[in-house]
Amino acid sequence: MMQATHGDPIVTEGFMEFNDLAWQKSVEISKTWRDGLFNKEVYQEVGHIIIQHRGGPLEELFNPRKGAFNLIFRMKFLDGGSAVLRFPIPGVSMFPEEKVQREVSVMRFIERKPFQEIGSITNQEDNDFDDEWIPMHRPLTMNMNELVQLGGVPPHLLPQTTFKTASAYFLSLAEMHMTHLSMQRNNVIDYAKDCRRKYIARCLFRKLARENRLCSYDKGPFKLFCDDFRPANVLANSQHGFKAVGAIDWEFAYAAPVEFVYSPPSWLLLERPEFWKGGLDDWTQVFEKRLVVFLEELQKQEHDLIERGVLAEENRLSLHMMESWKKGDFWVCYAARRSWAFDMVYWAKIDRRFFGTGDLEDRLRLLTSEEREALDAFVQKKLMEKEQCSLIDEHI
16 A cells, blocks of 8 residues: 655755744733633633533533633533533634634534535524535635734635635645745745745645646535544543544534545544654654554444445545555645645655656746746745844844
């Protein structure tokens, strides 16, 4: 099940760093807000709200715990059950109202209809009795939240609509990568050549998207996909052999290109490829070993579902995941969804596959005349921003 290899990359890139000034500001905002919650009056009000909606005699209200995007209050009841109340964290959750609305819609949804567009789903009347669930809002993703929080991207520059084709959505993601490079002012480039490489990579990825070479199922089907689905968000019952009983954190779930669903889950190693200490090649080798075990178990579950008449043979997810890994579509989807990992993944796993042999000058000639003409001015702009940020750091 080895991935196809296409030769050594033109350049070897690391992942782009977050804007450390934006990160510091985010931490300060969230800490100030969180500190204000630790008082008796807040605890009493939180407990009252949970009891009001859940009902039953309570046993204990636990201290709040911080998740990636939410602060969580858990209350245990005498009947053995629990309930949680979650608050989006200011400074971390950049679209709090939108994210809660989208998460509630997904939690209400129980795979009733196929999707006709890419976007966040809801029923038209937004109530439990309307069975017509469709994508009515833009796909709200984890990457979009991070671009605003840590990349300096203004919210109005992010996608605002649904998408009727996978190619249109991939193009939008490619445009977001270019917007990110343009808008992040700190920790984004090292020197002029580094900036040129980052610019060229984004132009080439956008070229692939424009030519509809990044997806195979342009008009669907579009499937429910969650950016934040991982073991840490799965609930297990310790009294019944740790059987999975539910999942949380659905705020970044949306109807997505089926290629996203067909990609093997990157969380099998619990660590993202760009943060793996051994580097991308080592992550790939270790991941492939875990993937074999995962697919074997998935095939057993699929076989059981087929025997029961629940699943059709042609709908085996394991076959699609195996193909995605072998062809390298896994990396296309990962690069599309992760702005800070883009450069590392593009040069190592995507560039040679689509454009073959050559060097950076060959790649430059693949750009449009407008993109080539804009390159020098873009590099000078980023170098000037880097110098300005350095001066600010010196005075802090």
